[in-house]
Amino acid sequence: MSMPPVSPRKTKATWPKMVLLCGLIAATSTSLAPSASAQNLPLIRDTEIENVLNDYARPLFKAAGFGSGRIKMRIVQNDAFNAFVLDGRNVFVHTGTLMQANTPNEVIGVIAHETGHITGGHMAALRARIAKDQTRSLLAQILGIGLIVAGGVTGGEGLGGAGQGVLFGGNEVIMRSLLAERRQQESAADQAGLTLLNATQQSGLGMLTTFERFAAQEYISDAQKEAFARSHPLSTDRLARLRKLVETSPYYKNKDPAELQLRHDLMRAKLSGYLERPQTVFNRYPETDQSLPARYARALASFFKGGPGALESALAQVDGLIAARPNNPYFWEVRGDLLTRAGKNREAIPALRQALKLDPNASLIRVQLAGALQDDPSPEAINESVALLRKSMIDDENSRAYRLLANSYYKQGKQPEADAMIAQAYFLEGDLKQAQLFAKRAQTRLRSGTPEWLKNDDIINYKPQT
Numbered sequence: 001m002s003m004p005p006v007s008p009r010k011t012k013a014t015w016p017k018m019v020l021l022c023g024l025i026a027a028t029s030t031s032l033a034p035s036a037s038a039q040n041l042p043l044i045r046d047t048e049i050e051n052v053l054n055d056y057a058r059p060l061f062k063a064a065g066f067g068s069g070r071i072k073m074r075i076v077q078n079d080a081f082n083a084f085v086l087d088g089r090n091v092f093v094h095t096g097t098l099m100q101a102n103t104p105n106e107v108i109g110v111i112a113h114e115t116g117h118i119t120g121g122h123m124a125a126l127r128a129r130i131a132k133d134q135t136r137s138l139l140a141q142i143l144g145i146g147l148i149v150a151g152g153v154t155g156g157e158g159l160g161g162a163g164q165g166v167l168f169g170g171n172e173v174i175m176r177s178l179l180a181e182r183r184q185q186e187s188a189a190d191q192a193g194l195t196l197l198n199a200t201q202q203s204g205l206g207m208l209t210t211f212e213r214f215a216a217q218e219y220i221s222d223a224q225k226e227a228f229a230r231s232h233p234l235s236t237d238r239l240a241r242l243r244k245l246v247e248t249s250p251y252y253k254n255k256d257p258a259e260l261q262l263r264h265d266l267m268r269a270k271l272s273g274y275l276e277r278p279q280t281v282f283n284r285y286p287e288t289d290q291s292l293p294a295r296y297a298r299a300l301a302s303f304f305k306g307g308p309g310a311l312e313s314a315l316a317q318v319d320g321l322i323a324a325r326p327n328n329p330y331f332w333e334v335r336g337d338l339l340t341r342a343g344k345n346r347e348a349i350p351a352l353r354q355a356l357k358l359d360p361n362a363s364l365i366r367v368q369l370a371g372a373l374q375d376d377p378s379p380e381a382i383n384e385s386v387a388l389l390r391k392s393m394i395d396d397e398n399s400r401a402y403r404l405l406a407n408s409y410y411k412q413g414k415q416p417e418a419d420a421m422i423a424q425a426y427f428l429e430g431d432l433k434q435a436q437l438f439a440k441r442a443q444t445r446l447r448s449g450t451p452e453w454l455k456n457d458d459i460i461n462y463k464p465q466t
Contacts, residue, residue, distance in 0.1 A: 042077040044095070045398065047362045048330040049075060052267050053093065055260075056108045057115075063199040064119050071118065073111075077275070081214075083110045085117050099271050101206075104256045104264045109193065109207025116192030120185065190242050194249070203254045204246035215239050262292065266330075269293035273300025295321055296331075303338050311342045329358035333365055336372065345375035363396035371404050374411075382411050399425040416445035420452045427459050435459050 053073040061071055072090050076082075079096040086092070091114045093107070101107045190211075194204045215236075246252060256264070272281050273296065281301035285294035299317035303310055315338060321331045336351035352369040356362060370388040373381045389405040406421035419442035426435035439456040446453040 041074075041092070044075050044077050045364055046075070046270070047333070047359065047364045048270065049098070049267050052263050053107075053111075055263075056104060057091065057111050059200040059202075060108070060112050060115050060196045063196045064115055066118075071115075081210075083114050085114050088118050088121075091115065091118075095271055095275065099268050101210075101264075103206060104260050105203055105206030106209055107206070107264070108202060109197070109204060109210055112193035112196045112204075113189050113207060114193075115196060116189035117185065119192050120188050187238050187241070190238065191245065194242075194245050198249055198251060201251050201254065203251050204242075204249055205252060208243055208246045211239055211242060265291070265293040266296055269297035270300070270330075270334075273297040273304075276301075278302070278305040292321065292324060296334075300334070303341075311338065314338055327358060329355040329362065329365070332358065333362075333368070336368065340368070340372055345372040348372045361395075363392040363401075364398075366392040367398070367401045367404065370401075370408075374404065374407060377411070382408050386412075397424075397428065399428040402428065416442045417452060420446060420456050423456055423459055427462075432459075432462065432464065436462075 050073065053075070057071070057073050070089065074090050074092045075098075076092050076094050078094040079099075080094055081097045081100050082094045083097055084092050091111060093110065097110060098107065101110075190207070193207060197204050197207070269285065272284060276284070278301040281297050285297040285301075287298075295317060299314050299321065302317060303314035315335065318331060318335045318338065322328070322335065325331060332351045332355035336348040336355060339345070339348035339351065349369065349372050352365060352372055356365045356369055359365060366388045370385040370392070373385040373388070376382075386405065386408045389401050389408065392401050393405075402421045402425035406418040406425070409415075409418035409421060419438045423435045423438035423442060426432075426438060436459055439459040443453065443456050443460065446456065
């Protein structure tokens with residue numbers, strides 16, 4: 001599935017490599033499960049940003065005793081400052097958090113806090129309470145994304161807002177008990193997060209800065225509060241305890257390394273360039289700012305501004321970035337992306353090849369290169385595209401890769417295999433009906449027992465959990 005080259009002024013879901021995927025958050029006990037599309041979380045993917053977040057989180061996860069790859073960092077496209085967990089496998093961070101946090105340590109503090117929820121088993125405890133409580137239908141409502149977990153992720157009210165008023169009417173005693181439990185969990189997550197920060201010799205100042213920022217929101221209306229403030233209720237006592245623990249840590253004055261700060265600033269600039277209106281970007285990063293992040297953001301904004309010469313101007317600015325940092329794979333990736341979005345797929349191939357050479361583990365760049373190669377009808381190009389896509393799926397399955405692979409198989413005359421890939425794409429996107437339709441169509445013509453046949457069989461026989 002290719003992304004059309006449209007401006008973010010028309011839609012916010014216009015990511016080049018940051019492919020918009022909805023609901024890839026289902027975490028079930030089965031080995032094969034579709035996306036939780038009903039939750040409709042707009043998740044985005046980008047190699048550069050994911051690598052930054054993984055580098056922030058990896059020491060914390062290791063200190064918490066989590067095995068490599070057990071927990072994934074997920075990026076939610078939402079302007080509000082927020083982060084949350086739904087299970088023990090994913091930490092969700094809003095783009096608003098990344099853009100508003102001035103330092104890596106502020107984001108690291110948020111991740112440490114959310115990791116504290118995972119180590120404390122807080123979501124499991126809430127679900128267990130629902131399972132045994134006679135008023136589980138009531139509690140299930142407040143466990144929904146819009147109320148207790150994600151606050152403003154879906155635009156719903158958080159605890160203390162209109163949602164709380166309605167629910168309190170059902171059973172005030174139960175609700176107050178649950179909210180007290182929630183506050184205890186938040187305090188426990190603070191302490192667990194600080195323990196992880198100390199274990200990794202990092203300052204807790206970023207966490208403190210975040211919570212002090214939202215402490216001021218305790219006295220304004222819930223409708224005006226940031227999602228993080230609503231979903232992470234903060235008391236004066238809790239903030240005082242947190243401040244004491246942070247300031248007495250031997251690592252309180254530790255600063256982020258300069259190179260990590262630069263990567264953080266480049267991440268923020270990239271998000272601004274792709275998500276914000278060009279004029280907003282130019283105002284945020286004026287020409288007087290000649291730093292790499294500012295030049296990065298302006299290069300993207302120049303492209304999205306459109307008009308005659310927009311592509312040439314943007315490419316010239318990206319080439320300047322490449323000249324300054326020739327070993328940065330993501331400058332090369334952006335160059336290829338802008339050419340792809342301008343319909344110049346073949347011209348994008350050299351830049352994408354260089355990006356992949358510099359970051360050979362980047363599955364998303366591999367998929368992007370495979371997509372550009374499909375503009376070349378030669379058997380060699382199609383074969384290379386297939387090889388790239390199949391390799392990308394070893395570590396990182398995503399629906400775009402499956403759809404591109406289906407397109408390659410169609411060109412090779414492999415209709416059953418193409419239908420099987422379309423089935424996998426629909427399944428990952430949460431459309432079980434279409435997934436099973438294509439799987440059944442492919443099943444009759446696939447050789448029994450092959451990996452494709454077995455995956456299709458799983459889809460055909462999949463029963464949604466209730």
